[in-house]
Amino acid sequence: MKLKKGSFVIAAWIMVMTLVLNGCGNGTNESASSGENGEKQVKLVFWNSGFATIDENNKSKKKEDFYISQAVERYQKLHPNVKIDVQDVPSGDELFAKFQTASIAKNGPDLTVLWSGSYMLRFKQFLEPMDQYFTKEERDRIVGWSATTEDFTNDGKAYGVPFGTDGTFLLAYNKQIFADAGIDPVAQRPKNFGEFVAMLEKVKSKKVTPLGLFKDSFLHVPNYWIAQTVDVPGLGTLVKGTTNFSDPKLVSIMKGWHELFDKDLVIAEDSVRQLFIQGQLGMTVGANSDISNFSKEMGDNVGFIKIPDFSEDVKIHDGGPGGVGAAFVVSNYSKHAKEAADFVKFLMSKEEQINKIKSGEARITVVNDVDVNEYVSDPLVKTMQEMANEPSTIFWPDNVYPAELTSEMMSLQSLVSSGKMTAEEFMKKIDQKRDELLKSSSK
Amino acid sequence: MKTAYIKWIRFLIFIVLAIIAVMSLYPLFYMAFSSMKPTIEYIKHPMGLPQTWYFDNFKALIYRFSLFRLFGNTLLYVGLSMVACLTISIPAAYAFAKLKFSFRNGFYIAMIATMTIPGVTFIIPNYLLMSKIGWTDHIVSVVVIWAVSAIPSTVFLLTSLMRGMPDEILEAIKMDGAKYYQTMTKMILPMSLPGVVTVSVFNATNWWNDLLTPLIYLQSDNLKTVTVAVATVLNRFSSDYPLLLSGLLLSSLPPIAIYIVFQSYIRKGLVVGAVK
C-alpha cells in the first residue's frame, strides 16, 4: 500500500532515469570516430567564428556556397583521411566564454579563430605554439605575426596564425559639409591635434555636429594616438610597467579626448552611421565594411582621411589602427594538432587566398604573394589594401593591452570625456590597474 | 449619473490598458519592420516603417540555417525539460504545501536558497561535471541543467498556490480512502492546473531565450538551438542588424504561439468552483 502511494513519485523517478540513461547511451556513440578501413581517420572540429556564412549582399547564398564550405570540400578531397567538422559559433564574448569553459575540460575544438593579441593570449595555456609547424619561408609570406606572438614582435613565439586583416581604421567625411565650411581635409590635412580641433570647430560653426564616434571609439582614436606616440615596442613597455601611462605626453592625449567632448565637437553613440549617411554629421570613423557601406550609399559625397597625428613629434606619422584582428589557433589538448596546423597552412596558401578573394568574402589579404588588384577592380578596395600594407598601420592597440586593462580603460574613459575625472587621474588609475595585474600574475 | 460615472471610469481604464498594450506590442512591430529593411535602410531609418516589401532576410535565414531542425531541437529540449521539471516539482510542492513531516520548513528554505546563486557561477563546475559524466554535446546536458535550475522556482510557485487549496476538500477525499496517487490525479493536479500552466509558461520562455546553456554545453551543428544559431549572425566582420532581428523575430514566434495556446488553460483551470 505504501508502494502505491509513492508510485507517482517512483513513476516520475523512472521517467527521469530513462531519460538520463537514454542520454548516456547515445552520448558514447558519438565520440568513437577513428579506425576505419585500416587508414587512420582524423576528425577535426573547427569552431568557425571568422569565415562569413552570411552575405549581406546576396541573401539567398546557400551555406555550401560560402568560401569556407568549399575550401573544406577541397581539402577533404586532397586528404581523404581527414574530415573537418565546421561548427559555426558566435564571436566575441560568447566565443571566449565557450572556449574557456570547454578548454578547461579539455573538450574544446581542434581549431578556431579568436581575436588576436591579448584576447587570444589570455588562453595561452590552452594554445598550441605554431612556430614548429611553419618554416621560415612559410612564415615570411604572411604579414602581421606580431598580433599573435607572446611579445608582439614579428618573430616571437606565435600562438596563432594571422587570419585576415581589418584594413586601416579611417575617418570618413561628408564632402558637401566640409566644402560648405570651406575646408578640404585632404589638402589641408591637420598636422596636429590643435589643427584637428580647429577644423572641427569650423564645421561646427555651420551648425553641423562635426564628429561622430562609437561608444568603443576610445579604443581606436585616443588609443591610436597613444600608440603612435610611443610606437608598438613602447606599448609593450607600458604594459610591462617599465614606462608609465601618466607620462605627460600621454596625459595630454587624454586631455585632448576631454576637449573634444567639452567643446561639443563630438557625439558618441551607436547611431552615428545613421546620422552620417543622412548627412547630419561632418565626419565619422569606420573600418572596411562601414566605408564600403558609406560609399555605396553616398557615392562621391564621401571622402576618407587617416586619423590626424596627435602632434608633430609622434613616432609613427600618418598611420591608423588596424591590421590583423583575428588569428587561427590550435588547441594544445587537440589529438590532431599537426593536422589542424596543416589545414591552417592550406587555408593560408596562395591558391586558397586567391580563392577567398575571388569569392568576394574577403577584400584584402594578409599574404604578400597575392596582389589583390589582379582580382578586384573597385578603386576603394585598392586604396584600402594599399593602406593596410603600409607599415604605419598599427596593430589594434587594445589587442596589445591585457584584456582587463582594456576593460578598465573602457569603463573609465567616459568619466574623462564627461569631465568627471581628470586626464591625470585617469592615467594614474590605469597605471595602478596595470601594476595590480602585474603583481597578481607574478604571485 | 452613477452609470455614466462608471462608464467614464471604465473608459479611462481602457485607455490606460491600451497604452500599456501598445508598449508591449512595440518590440514585436519593431522587429517585424526592421526585418523587412535592407541593412542600409535600417541604418538610415531604424525606427521608420519599411519602405518596400523586402523578404531577403528571411530568405537568408532559410538558406543559411536548417530551421526545421533548429526549431525541432529547441522544442524537444524545452518539452523534455518541462516534463522532467514538473514530474519532480509537483510532488515536492504538494509535500511542502499539504503534508506534515519533520524538517519541512528547513527543506523549504534550503530549496529557496538554491535560487539565490547567480547562474554564471555554475557554468564551469557544471561543465566539468558534465564532461566527466560524458554528457557534453548531448541533449541530456541541456535538459538536465534547464530542468534542475527551474525546480526551485517551480516548487516555490506551486507550493504557494497549493497552500491556498481548501484543506476541507483534501480531508474529505482522504476520508473517502483515496490513495496518494488518486489524490494527486483527481484533486491536486486539476486544482493546481493554472499554477502549473503559469509556471510552465515562465520556464518555457526562459529556456527558449537561454543562450548561455546550449551555447556552452552543445557543440555539434545538428544539436544547436535556435537562439544559439541566431547569435552566430553577428560576427566581427559583419553587423547585419536587420538579419539578426529577423532571426530573433522568427525564433520568438514559437514561444508566443505556446503562450497563446497555454494561456487559455490559465482561464479554464481557474474554475475552482467545479471542485465543490
Add this chain to the structure above:
Amino acid sequence: MSLKQERWVGLFSLLPAFLLLAIFVGYPMFNTFFHSFTKWDGVTSVFIGWDNFQSILTNGDLPLMLRNNLIFLLSVPGILLISLTVSVLLHEEVRGWRFFRSVYYLPAILSSVVIGFLAKSMFTNNGIVNTFLDKIGLGHFTVDWLNTVPTEFMILILCFYWQTLGQGTLIFLSGLSSISNELFDAAKIDGTSWRQKLFYIVIPSLYPAIFYFTIVNVIYVFVGLFGLVYSITGGGPGYETTPIDYMIYIQAFRSGNMGYASALSVFLFFIVMFITWIQLKISNRLEQ
C-alpha cells in the same frame, strides 16, 4: 493516510528534487565555496586563504556595486505596484481585456537582446524620445539618456519593468480569479467601495502571489539582471551601472580571475540569502 505514512510520503516526494539539486547545484556550490579561497584560472588553483574576500572588501569597487544593486532592489516595489494595479484594472474586464492580457506577456517572451536594442535606439540623442520631447515643446528636457548615470538606471529599470509586467499580471490575475465571485457579490451588496474591496478582499487574498512575486524578483535583480545590463549599458560608464552579478561575469570570463569571481559569488549568495530569509519571515508572520 496516517501521520507516519504522511511523513514518509512527504520526504519521499522531496527525494528526486533534492538529489538532483545536490548534484547540479550543491556540487557547484561546494566547488565555488572551495575555490573562493584560491587563486584559480580554471585549471590550477592555489590556496590563498581569505585574500579574495579581503580584496573584495578593500579594492574599492564594492560600495559602488552595492549601491547599484540597491537601486535595482528599490525598483522592485514599483513593478509590484504597477503589476497589481494593472491586474486589478484587467480584472474589471473592460472591452478588450483578454487581448490586453495576452499582449502584456509578449516583452517577457522576447530576449533581452531585443529589448536592449530597442531601448538603445529609442534613447539615442536623436531617438524617438528626444524627438518627441522636442515636438511637444519640451525641447529643453532632452537629455543624452545613454551617457548619464541616472538616466541609464532609468532605462535599465524601464526595461526590467517592461519584461516583468507580463509575469506580474499573469500571476496576479490567476490569483484574482481564485477569489470566488460570491465574495465579490457579497461586497457589492454590502455597498463596499472599490477601494475597500481592493484593500480588504483583493490584496489579502493575493498575499501568497504577492510574496512569490516579490521574492522571485528580488532574487532576480540580484542574480538575473545581468543580461539587460550587458546589452544596454555594459556596466558603464566606469562601473557606475555594474551590479555584483555582472562583475562576477566580468571577473570569470573576461579577466579569468575565477577564484575572485567565486568569492564574489559566495559574497552575493549570503546577501541575497539574508534578504530572502527576511522576506520569508515577514511572509510567515503576515500569513498567520
